[in-house]
Each structure stands twice: as C-alpha cells, then as structure tokens.
Amino acid sequence: MTRPHLARTYTAMVLCGVTAATLTAAAPATAGAAAPATGAPGATTARGGAAAPGSDAAPGGDADQAAAVDGEAPPGLDVLKRGQGMAPGLLFLTPQGRHETPRGPQIVDDRGRPVWYHRIPEGFVAADFQVQEYRGQKVLTWWEGESSPTGTGSGTGYIADENYEIIATVSTPDAGERTDFHEFRLTPDGTALILSYRDEPYDLTPVGGPKDGQVLDYVVQEIDIATGEKVMDWHSLDHIPITDSDRRFDAGMPGPFPYMHLNAVSLDSDGNLLFSGRETSTIYKVDRETGEVIWRLGGKRSDFRLGAGARTIGQHNIEPAGEDTYRVFDNQNMGSPGYESRVAWLRIDERRMTAELVRQQVHPDRLTTGLEGNSQALPNGNTFVSWGSPSGRISEFAPSGRLVFDGTLPKDISSYRGYRAPWKSTPDTAPDVEVNDTVTAVDAVWNGATEVRGWRVLGGGTESGLRPVARAGWDGLDTEVRLPPEARDIAYVKVQALDGRGRVIGSSEVEAVEATAP
Numbered sequence: 001m002t003r004p005h006l007a008r009t010y011t012a013m014v015l016c017g018v019t020a021a022t023l024t025a026a027a028p029a030t031a032g033a034a035a036p037a038t039g040a041p042g043a044t045t046a047r048g049g050a051a052a053p054g055s056d057a058a059p060g061g062d063a064d065q066a067a068a069v070d071g072e073a074p075p076g077l078d079v080l081k082r083g084q085g086m087a088p089g090l091l092f093l094t095p096q097g098r099h100e101t102p103r104g105p106q107i108v109d110d111r112g113r114p115v116w117y118h119r120i121p122e123g124f125v126a127a128d129f130q131v132q133e134y135r136g137q138k139v140l141t142w143w144e145g146e147s148s149p150t151g152t153g154s155g156t157g158y159i160a161d162e163n164y165e166i167i168a169t170v171s172t173p174d175a176g177e178r179t180d181f182h183e184f185r186l187t188p189d190g191t192a193l194i195l196s197y198r199d200e201p202y203d204l205t206p207v208g209g210p211k212d213g214q215v216l217d218y219v220v221q222e223i224d225i226a227t228g229e230k231v232m233d234w235h236s237l238d239h240i241p242i243t244d245s246d247r248r249f250d251a252g253m254p255g256p257f258p259y260m261h262l263n264a265v266s267l268d269s270d271g272n273l274l275f276s277g278r279e280t281s282t283i284y285k286v287d288r289e290t291g292e293v294i295w296r297l298g299g300k301r302s303d304f305r306l307g308a309g310a311r312t313i314g315q316h317n318i319e320p321a322g323e324d325t326y327r328v329f330d331n332q333n334m335g336s337p338g339y340e341s342r343v344a345w346l347r348i349d350e351r352r353m354t355a356e357l358v359r360q361q362v363h364p365d366r367l368t369t370g371l372e373g374n375s376q377a378l379p380n381g382n383t384f385v386s387w388g389s390p391s392g393r394i395s396e397f398a399p400s401g402r403l404v405f406d407g408t409l410p411k412d413i414s415s416y417r418g419y420r421a422p423w424k425s426t427p428d429t430a431p432d433v434e435v436n437d438t439v440t441a442v443d444a445v446w447n448g449a450t451e452v453r454g455w456r457v458l459g460g461g462t463e464s465g466l467r468p469v470a471r472a473g474w475d476g477l478d479t480e481v482r483l484p485p486e487a488r489d490i491a492y493v494k495v496q497a498l499d500g501r502g503r504v505i506g507s508s509e510v511e512a513v514e515a516t517a518p
Contacts, residue, residue, distance in 0.1 A: 006116060064164055072102050074104065075102075076108060081403060082407065085382070090423050092320060093105070095409050096143065096416075102409070104126050115477060125142045125145070127144075127417065129419070131292065134190070151371075153182075157194060162425045163428045173229070179400050182263045185267075187222070192222070195220060196219045197217060199216065201214055207245060215237070218235075220234040221234070222288075236262060238291070239291065241298075247259065262278075263277075264318050278314050278331075281311075281315065290388065312332070315331060326346055328343070329341070329374050329385070331371075333368060340363070345359050363385075363387060364395075372415075374416075376416065376418075382397060382398055384418065394407045394415065425448050429448075430508055435493055445479075451475065453500045457469050457487075457495055461490065490513055
C-alpha cells in the first residue's frame with residue numbers, strides 16, 4: 001500500500017476573538033450532527049431543531065484509523081522542557097491556525113509524539129478536547145464545527161468511549177441558535193453545559209451604534225444528554241445590559257455586536273454557575289435554578305472592591321480553586337499586545353465584598369496571549385496551562401511556580417484550550433502496516449493505542465511462512481521500523497504491537513509487498 005498526501009489549503013483560523021479570519025477553502029459539507037454509534041450501550045443523541053454542522057461522517061475508531069493511515073500527520077508538539085515533577089497523563093490538544101496542516105483533536109505524549117488523531121473535514125475546527133466522565137465511565141469529549149469572524153462557532157459536542165466510538169452528541173435543541181465552541185462541560189447529573197447564541201435586533205445607540213442594529217444574545221444551556229431536553233436556558237440579554245461591554249460599536253466589525261463574548265461556564269463548589277465575559281472583563285456567579293446573577297467580579301459594575309492585582313482583562317476559563325477562591329486564565333489584554341498574561345488565583349470575601357489576588361503564574365518568557373487560553377489544576381498540585389494564540393505554548397508548573405514542562409505548537413498554530421489527563425485505550429480496530437517503495441522500512445500505525453511499547457515486524461515469502469525480521473520501540477502514532485538488508489526480499493508482511501512486557505496486544509492483517517522497480 002502507498003500513502004497519498006492529501007492537499008489542503010487553509011488561511012487564518014484562530015478561535016475566540018473577533019479578529020479571526022474566515023477560511024478561503026472550498027465550502028465544507030454541512031451534514032447534521034453525527035449519529036451515535038449503533039449498538040453502544042446507552043448511545044444517545046441530544047439534538048433538536050435545526051441540525052448543527054458536524055463531520056462529513058461520524059468520527060469513530062475505524063474511520064480515524066483509516067485517516068491516520070491514509071492522511072497527513074497532525075502537527076504534533078515541539079517539547080522544549082521535560083523536568084522532574086510532571087503530573088502523569090497524556091496531553092489533549094486541538095491545534096488550529098494558519099498553516100496548511102490537518103486539524104482535529106489529538107492526544108500527544110510528553111515527548112510531543114501523537115498518540116491519537118481525529119481528522120476533521122476541511123474548513124472545520126475543533127475545541128475543548130478533554131477527558132470527562134459520563135455514566136461513571138471515562139470518555140473523550142470535544143466540540144467540532146465551523147468558526148466565524150465574530151469569534152463564535154456553529155457545531156456539535158461529541159462524546160466518545162474508550163474505543164473512540166461516538167456514543168452521544170450534544171447541540172442546542174433551539175432553532176435559530178448555534179452551538180458554540182467555547183464550552184462543552186459534562187456534569188455529574190448526566191447533563192452537559194453548552195454555549196449557544198442567536199442574532200437579535202437591538203437598539204445599539206447606547207454603545208455608539210444604530211437604533212436598528214443587531215446584537216449577539218449569548219445563551220447558556222444545560223442539556224440532558226440522554227434525552228436532548230433542556231434543563232436550563234439562560235440568555236445574557238435578560239441579565240447583562242449591553243452598556244456593560246468594554247467594546248464600542250464599530251461599523252467595520254463583521255456580524256452582530258458581540259457585546260459580552262461569553263467564553264466559559266463552570267460549576268462552582270455550591271452547584272451554581274460561573275461565567276466569564278471577555279468583552280465585559282467580568283466573572284459572573286449565576287443561580288443555577290433562577291438564572292439570577294448572584295455577583296459580578298470585575299468589570300464596570302463589580303460587586304467587589306478589587307485589591308491590587310485582582311482586576312482581570314479579557315479573561316478566560318474561570319474555575320473554583322478552594323474555599324472562596326477562583327482560578328482564572330487572565331489574558332490581561334483585549335486581543336492586542338498588552339501586559340503579560342497569567343493564571344490568577346482570586347479570593348473573595350462575600351461579607352466585606354472584597355477580592356484579593358492570592359497568587360499568580362506567568363510564563364518565564366512573559367507571554368502575551370491575545371486570544372484563547374486556559375488553566376487546569378492537576379492531582380499532584382501542578383497547574384497545566386495552554387497559552388492560546390499567538391504563542392501556541394503549552395506549559396506545566398509546580399506549586400512553587402517552577403516550570404516542569406514546556407512545549408510549543410508550530411508557528412502560527414495554537415490550541416484554544418489544553419489539558420493533561422491519564423487515558424488508556426487498546427482500540428477494537430487492528431493496527432495497519434505499510435511498506436515503503438524500496439522495501440527498506442515499514443510504518444506501523446495503531447491510532448489511539450496507548451499501551452504499545454514496541455513493534456515486531458513479521459515477513460516472509462508466503463502468507464503462512466512469516467517470521468520475525470525486525471523490531472523497534474514505539475515512536476508515535478506512525479512508527480517507522482527499518483528492515484535489515486536480508487529482509488528486503490520479503491513478499492508478505494505484518495506487524496505485531498507489543499506491550500511493556502513484550503506481549504502481543506494487536507496484530508495487523510498480512511499485506512503483500514509491492515516493491516517499486518529501481
């Protein structure tokens with residue numbers, strides 16, 4: 001078999017910001033959200049109303065294995081530092097950017113080697129790829145769809161099992177709304193918190209716009225994954241006036257006025273909700289039952305008196321971090337060069353209504369993140385950080401602030417968020433083997449298999465007469481194994497995947513070798 005190179009043409013695509021450029025590639029197919037994997041226990045699709053754009057075909061183990069064999073490799077991660085004290089686990093990224101490179105959620109190891117890759121259709125992007133729990137099982141979740149120049153998306157949330165088969169999809173059930181990429185969070189209640197939005201006619205004269213203008217109404221929904229029904233439906237225009245925005249109307253700005261740019265939703269320790277508004281530089285706590293705003297932290301109408309260093313600017317990814325303490329990825333700018341970005345830990349006092357900076361983490365290179373970004377608390381006390389765009393840096397810090405891991409995506413490529421988590425999978429799919437034209441090496445591919453530590457190549461003159469001819473350690477999703485000169489006249493070949501104890505955990509089909517004449 002030979003491996004074709006798939007031609008792809010991309011232009012700028014950076015999530016989370018009105019400075020994002022549109023794609024000039026041919027218009028992608030706009031099939032409905034992927035159906036659940038047939039035969040999977042509890043497989044459901046939470047959908048309703050107009051179908052959101054999604055993949056041409058449902059992602060899954062077989063499709064992703066075929067794409068890994070026949071397509072271009074994902075961009076991977078250039079690891080700059082691997083120090084002692086890193087938390088265990090793999091890295092979960094969704095690279096996108098200006099390069100002519102495949103896009104899609106990918107898992108990489110600490111050396112930057114791809115472990116699993118799901119290639120998405122041309123013109124699409126992916127976001128918020130991570131390990132979560134659904135019905136007591138570890139699952140992979142991500143959003144996939146199209147992104148707009150206003151920094152919003154229209155797509156679908158996917159939930160995949162340990163075999164990378166889709167067991168559920170989630171999108172807004174309301175016609176006229178689009179499911180956004182900024183959040184896809186599963187809850188212990190079998191629900192998903194998602195963001196969507198709709199265009200609304202609105203009087204924009206208070207922000208310097210026309211009386212007959214349009215504004216984006218940001219919507220937070222809690223969806224029952226099993227039924228697709230709404231448990232909660234919150235609209236920003238019912239609670240947050242457009243005059244809270246730090247942005248003024250600009251006639252040259254594409255699309256409706258993005259007055260709030262809601263970019264994160266999380267659960268507080270008491271079960272209520274935390275929102276982040278980028279264009280208001282405000283963190284909101286919202287009653288999960290009534291939808292009323294409990295308090296505002298930062299922005300024009302902060303309910304708290306802010307201490308030194310406690311003000312955030314254009315922030316992302318708000319998370320509870322202990323009693324009355326919150327961890328924020330604080331961009332410290334609104335999409336243009338400004339102060340260095342940071343992870344900030346803020347403590348509030350609801351009796352005195354004060355907020356103080358407990359500590360902060362900046363990158364040693366003093367990175368400024370105009371768009372995107374998140375932070376994650378790891379079980380060993382470390383903090384994992386995706387620094388967003390434009391840097392494309394991925395880092396991990398010890399509690400002392402010491403940098404223990406640092407990596408970078410290729411130039412002009414970033415990941416909207418990044419995560420580290422343990423993940424194990426031995427997929428139901430079989431490995432694949434390919435021989436190069438001169439029969440000097442084979443490529444062994446098993447997309448998503450996390451327990452492979454080595455490859456053994458079997459070759460021979462007949463299908464039934466195979467013998468071991470070469471062996472190599474695992475070196476990423478596509479591992480090249482060199483063949484010795486005495487094995488280059490083989491007519492048939494297969495590969496065996498070996499675990500850490502040398503046991504066979506997967507085998508490819510036997511393939512005929514087709515050498516190219518010199």
